[in-house]
Amino acid sequence: MMFTDRVARGIAAGEITHVFRRWAVPRVRVGSTLHTTAGIVEIECVNRVDIREISDEDVRAAGEQNLATLSATLRGAERDPVFRIGVRYIGPDERIELSDRAELSKQEIGEIEASLARLDRASRRGPWTTAVLTAVADNHGCRAAELAELLGRDKDSLKLDVRKLKNLGLTRSLNIGYEISPRGDAYLRAIRSR
Missing domain, CATH: 1.10.10.10 (Winged helix-like DNA-binding domain superfamily/Winged helix DNA-binding domain)
Structure with a gap:
């Protein structure tokens, strides 16, 4: 899983606490870490969600302005489920x-x-x-x-x-x-x- 520079910086600043992905099956595991342009990010949780139940608060915590903008970032087949992935900044990339x-x-x-x-x-x-x-x-x-x-x-x-x-x-x-x-x-x- 990759993050844009904007999202990576938002995670590092504590402004983004989760992201959303559309996958046939989850592609990350809880406890795993990812190297980003802003440093190392840990995966805290991976939960399947109904896109219709994503709240405005969820959208803002993902660094997006509205559900339409968030939905536009989701790749994959429409039939694939959407996952909310909790993320936490660990520190700089060694x-x-x-x-x-x-x-x-x-x-x-x-x-x-x-x-x-x-x-x-x-x-x-x-x-x-x-x-x-x-x-x-x-x-x-x-x-x-x-x-x-x-x-x-x-x-x-x-x-x-x-x-x-x-x-x-x-x-x-x-x-x-x-x-x-x-x-x-x-x-x-x-x-x-x-």
């Missing part, structure tokens, strides 16, 4: 601080290399980490579909791989597309200078 670190020791470079080697070994398509990192670095703000085309890959698997690099603090998601982080840039410079 990956942001990690990704800001542009000075890397030899040990940190070795740790990144080991992590990337594990990802490469686990992949059915073979080594991919350096190619994806380089593509992100060379194509600032490029969308997943465009990066996938550049690399001759499908968009969905590429998005998962970029997320793995983001978890290591090497890339960042932008409102549109991706960028290399200072940590990722420092790593690429280090391995290129050998």
